[in-house]
Amino acid sequence: xxxxxxxxxxxxxxxxxxxxxxxxxxxxxxxxxxxxxxxxxxxxxxxxxxxxxxxxxxxxxxxxxxxxxxxxxxxxxxxxxxxxxxxxxxxxxxxxxxxxxxxxxxxxxxxxxxxxxxxxxxxxxxxxxxxxxxxxxxxxxxxxxxxxxxxxxxxxxxxxxxxxxxxxxxxxxxxxx
Numbered sequence: 803x804x805x806x807x808x809x810x811x812x813x814x815x816x817x818x819x820x821x822x823x824x825x826x827x828x829x830x831x832x833x834x835x836x837x838x839x840x841x842x843x844x845x846x847x848x849x850x851x852x853x854x855x856x857x858x859x860x861x862x863x864x865x866x867x868x869x870x871x872x873x874x875x876x877x878x879x880x881x882x883x884x885x886x887x888x889x890x891x892x893x894x895x896x897x898x899x900x901x902x903x904x905x906x907x908x909x910x911x912x913x914x915x916x917x918x919x920x921x922x923x924x925x926x927x928x929x930x931x932x933x934x935x936x937x938x939x940x941x942x943x944x945x946x947x948x949x950x951x952x953x954x955x956x957x958x959x960x961x962x963x964x965x966x967x968x969x970x971x972x973x974x975x976x977x978x979x
Contacts, residue, residue, distance in 0.1 A: 810855035822871035
């Protein structure tokens with residue numbers, strides 16, 4: 803029998819992919835997978851141990867553990883976050899109709915448009931990380947660039963209606979101070 807892994811251990815499951823153990827019971831691991839969310843798997847399931855954690859149990863809530871590990875997995879893996887479009891928009895289209903009747907209209911699937919919006923958001927996030935990690939920028943330059951990025955996010959909040967989960971949408975500068 804395999805040694806029981808502790809909370810925080812990273813695994814690669816044959817069916818669910820990469821994930822982090824967030825709870826251990828007598829029969830199962832609760833694992834938060836990058837692409838499949840929270841799943842329970844038997845202790846003797848077929849998986850590869852990427853990194854084993856200590857067996858110590860922490861008193862932090864499972865929600866916090868899951869949220870933290872999702873963020874870490876997103877940050878340090880090459881798998882990007884799965885962002886879902888709101889159900890009411892799935893399969894819909896955007897019609898761009900020019901004022902000039904001699905020109906033809908353009909129809910764009912909303913799913914395609916949404917995918918491009920998510921790509922823009924992800925690229926802005928990468929830019930934000932590169933700014934924060936830069937050794938060539940001083941603190942004031944970083945703050946100035948962060949303010950521009952916040953304004954960019956604010957300009958894109960119109961598209962938040964397309965996101966299924968509001969936690970994944972654009973957030974600009976708060977009007978509450």
